[in-house]
Amino acid sequence: MRLIAHLTGVVGGLQPAAASAGLKPCGYVLIALLALPFPAQAQETDPPDGTKITSVQVSGLEFTRLSPGLQEEIGKLAGTPLNRQQLRDLAARIEAEQPRYITAVRVTPDPEGARVAFVAARIRDQDQPANINTKYTVEGAEIRGVPDRDITPDMRADLQALTGKPLDDDLAERLETTLRAAFPKYDVSRRTSRGDQPRHIKLVFLLSRNEASRWLRFEPLDANALFHSDQGWGANLPLSMRGGDVMVNPIFAFDNADDLVEEYTGFALRVESRRVGTERLGLFFEWSTYDEDWRDATLAALALNPAIPGPYRNRMSFTPLAKFAFTPQLSVAGGVGITELDPLIEDAGFESQMANAAIGSLRFRQQWEASNSASHHVGAAVPTRTVKAALESDLSYERYLAQAEYLFRRAKHQVFVSGLAGGVSGDAPLFERFSLGDSRTLRGWDKYDIAPAGGDRVFHASAEYRYRGLMVFLDSGSVWNTGTDKRVRFSAGGGFTPGPVFFTLGFPLNTDEFRAVFTMGFRFGISPFSVRKY
16 A cells, blocks of 8 residues: 555656646656666665565455466465566566556565565556546446346446446446356447436446357358469458347459459358257358459360359359358258359250269367466367269269368467368369468469369468467468379468568469469458358
C-alpha cells in the first residue's frame, strides 16, 4: 500500500509538468514508473543478485487474471536467489498478457533477504471511449447470452453495484474477468448504449459461444482479392449472413485463378446449419455456376495430352453434405457432388458431361494453451471423391487427399507448418486436378510454368515464421502426372502481413533463372491450402 501511495504521489507531482509537455494520462504513469528506483539502478542499500527472496507480491492487478503458468512461476520465486533479469522477463510477460497495464519491478531489503513486488499500473487514455463513459451514470447493467439460471448471486451483486452511479471501469473489468472464468466456452464483450435519461448509459455484458467449443464448424470461406505478378488480378468475395447456427453465403467470383488451373467468374450460394436437432449433426448445401476462361499454356498442354478430359465453357455444381461430430475435435462428412460441364465450343455437336462423385471427409482439429502463455493449434483433413455407378457420371475417377497444419503462437511470434499429399486416378475433370504455384503454395513459381493442365499427383510442405506483421517462409513441393518424372521445387521469401492484408515476395530456388513473384491483396481465412475443403 505504501508503494501504491508513493506511485500516486509521483504521478500527482509529475502531472503538471507532463501536461505542459502535452502528455496524456498514460504518459504520467510511464513517467511515474520510470521515476521509481528500479532494480537495474542499483544503490548501495539494494540487495545484490543472489540474495534470497523472502516474499513476492503483485500489486495493482488481480493475481488471478494472469495465466496459471505465469502465476506458478511468480509463486516459485520465494526462496530462490534474486535474479533481476529473471524478474524483468516476468514483468514483460505480465505486460504481454495484460496489454492495458505496464509493470515495474521493486526490490527492497528484508532482514532475511529481499522482498520482490511487481507493480502494475493501468494505462489510461482520455480518448478511449470506455473512459469517457466514466462521466456518465449507469442506468442499468445486464448479462446476455447465457441462461438466467447460470448467473450467480455474486455476478448479480456486481451488476447491482454498477447501477445508479458513474461507471466504475475497474469493477466492470473485474466482472468481465469473472464471466470469462465462469463461462470458458464463451467470448465476453462489453457493450455501452445511450440510456433513457440524459447523461445516462446502459451496460451490457454480452456472451457468445466461441468457435473452439463448437462440435461442428462452418466450412472455411476463402474470401480474397488478389494480385499475382504472373497470373494477374482475381477475387472471390462472399457475403456472410449468419443467424445463430445457420449461415447463408452468396459468393461472387471474378477472374479467380488462384486455386485451380482454370480462371473462373460466376456466382455461388452456400447454406449451412451446424446444428440439426443436436450439435453433433449439421447440413451443408452449395450451388454454383462459373464461366471458365483458359490460358494458352493450359490449352496447349491439353492438346499434347488427349487422355485428360478437355476444357469446358461452364461448370455448374450442386453439393449437399451431412456432417457428424464424434467429439468436438473429430468429425466426418458425407454427400455427393453433382457437376455439369458444358462444352467449350457450342456448335461442335458435343453434349455436356456429368462429373458426379460421392464425397467423404474425415477432419480433426485441436487447440490448447500452454503454461508459458503459448498456444498450439493442430488441424488435419482427409477428403475423398469417388464416382459411383448409381450417380450416372460420364467421367469415372477417384480423388484423395491428406492435409495437415500446425500453428504455434507465443506473444507476437507465430510459427506455421503445413503439408498436403494426394492423387487422382481415372479421367478426372480439370477442376479436380492438382496445381501448385499460387499465392499460398510454392510462392515464387507460376503454376502455368509448372503444370499448366494440373497433375494427378501432388505433395507440398511449407514452413512460415511471423513476428508482428513481418513474415518469412520456405515452400517445397511437386505436382506431376503418373509415369512422368517428379521434380521437387523449392521457393523462399518474405512479406508483410498487417492483418488480412498481405504483401509477399517469393523467389524460386532450384532454377537457373533469377526471378521474383510478387503477390498482394487481402484474405480472410485460416487454412493455407489451395484445394477444396470437402
